Amino acid sequence: MPSKYVKSFSLGVQKVLEYRTNFFLSLFNCIFPILIQFFFWKAVFASSNRSEVFGYSYNQLIAYSILAILMNKLIGTSFQFEIARDIKDGGLNKYLIKPIGYFAYRICCFLGEKSIEMLAILTLSMVVVWVLHLWLGFTVAGGQVLLFLCVVPLALLLNFFIYYSLSAIAFWFIESNGAFRTFGLLATIASGGLFPLDVYSSGMQKILLLLPFNYVVYFPIQLLSGKLSVEQIGQGLVMQIIWIGVFAILSGMMWNTGMKKYVAVGG
Numbered sequence: 001m002p003s004k005y006v007k008s009f010s011l012g013v014q015k016v017l018e019y020r021t022n023f024f025l026s027l028f029n030c031i032f033p034i035l036i037q038f039f040f041w042k043a044v045f046a047s048s049n050r051s052e053v054f055g056y057s058y059n060q061l062i063a064y065s066i067l068a069i070l071m072n073k074l075i076g077t078s079f080q081f082e083i084a085r086d087i088k089d090g091g092l093n094k095y096l097i098k099p100i101g102y103f104a105y106r107i108c109c110f111l112g113e114k115s116i117e118m119l120a121i122l123t124l125s126m127v128v129v130w131v132l133h134l135w136l137g138f139t140v141a142g143g144q145v146l147l148f149l150c151v152v153p154l155a156l157l158l159n160f161f162i163y164y165s166l167s168a169i170a171f172w173f174i175e176s177n178g179a180f181r182t183f184g185l186l187a188t189i190a191s192g193g194l195f196p197l198d199v200y201s202s203g204m205q206k207i208l209l210l211l212p213f214n215y216v217v218y219f220p221i222q223l224l225s226g227k228l229s230v231e232q233i234g235q236g237l238v239m240q241i242i243w244i245g246v247f248a249i250l251s252g253m254m255w256n257t258g259m260k261k262y263v264a265v266g267g
Contacts, residue, residue, distance in 0.1 A: 030070065056196065138225075
């Protein structure tokens with residue numbers, strides 16, 4: 001890899017280390033959504049008087065909710081706001097005249113940033129799984145953990161390409177931050193980041209399972225929970241790779257079209 005891209009990767013690492021207090025505070029903030037989920041599902045089970053809801057026991061839903069929050073944190077992106085600012089303010093100009101591709105710069109920075117976050121969050125996740133085992137009887141086989149560690153980088157890469165494709169709308173809209181936030185909320189719901197997709201109607205489930213979003217949160221957690229067969233795991237891995245390819249092509253097309261509209265104002 002050329003040294004300029006290694007440097008871009010190191011810039012992502014430095015960004016996390018520079019703002020490490022902010023990162024750990026954001027992890028601490030995960031406690032509040034977990035508490036909300038805890039009391040929500042407690043109320044649901046108390047009112048239903050059943051041992052299972054939507055095919056999940058109370059312990060399984062609490063475990064899913066905690067893992068979904070951590071997974072959302074792991075695959076989360078914010079570079080789309082930086083890209084929109086570069087396009088709006090002309091910051092993109094310097095990348096057009098320097099011998100470095102903007103896409104390569106962004107993905108190297110993103111992977112550098114996430115390499116540190118992934119190490120921290122995956123370590124925390126393993127601790128959480130151990131606590132869930134002691135507290136809720138949540139069991140995970142070693143093979144599931146290894147497969148989960150293979151699936152997470154693909155989920156991370158898929159989410160990058162989804163949001164990199166989305167960031168291109170900044171070529172057409174002066175203010176796109178609202179669109180990013182709205183899309184992020186809808187994507188979180190569609191990915192199973194709030195509730196497992198099993199809580200929706202069968203028709204809605206079929207639609208959501210056809211979309212790419214479930215492969216960034218729902219699929220990895222179901223794999224780790226041991227709810228998927230070998231065939232389903234294989235299909236999920238293939239679909240992750242296919243969707244990565246689809247959004248890689250889509251992002252290239254959108255950026256090529258958007259660059260024709262870019263007027264390089266500012267900078």
